[in-house]
Amino acid sequence: xxxxxxxxxxxxxxxxxxxxxxxxxxxxxxxxxxxxxxxxxxxxxxxxxxxxxxxxxxxxxxxxxxxxxxxxxxxxxxxxxxxxxxxxxxxxxxxxxxxxxxxxx
Numbered sequence: 001x002x003x004x005x006x007x008x009x010x011x012x013x014x015x016x017x018x019x020x021x022x023x024x025x026x027x028x029x030x031x032x033x034x035x036x037x038x039x040x041x042x043x044x045x046x047x048x049x050x051x052x053x054x055x056x057x058x059x060x061x062x063x064x065x066x067x068x069x070x071x072x073x074x075x076x077x078x079x080x081x082x083x084x085x086x087x088x089x090x091x092x093x094x095x096x097x098x099x100x101x102x103x104x105x
Contacts, residue, residue, distance in 0.1 A: 003104055009044060013040045017039055023036075036072070037066075037068055044060075045057065078091055
């Protein structure tokens with residue numbers, strides 16, 4: 001049940017709570033990616049404080065947000081290095097798969 005909640009929150013934070021402007025900015029500049037990860041952090045912090053109600057919540061949110069930043073940063077670099085359209089879907093799929101594996105772990 002917890003894993004389903006975490007994956008749902010990931011999808012909310014990664015897609016629903018991200019405007020198209022932030023989505024484009026996160027691919028172009030680090031400030032946009034940092035803003036996206038800050039939103040991601042806040043959404044997960046709310047969940048973690050509700051679920052765990054302890055000091056571990058902050059650390060868990062920080063870890064998951066830093067890992068999210070690193071994954072997106074690497075995927076952004078790969079997308080720029082390999083700009084072919086057919087590879088974009090592969091990068092997107094790998095990105096989401098890695099996020100889900102990270103959340104489950």
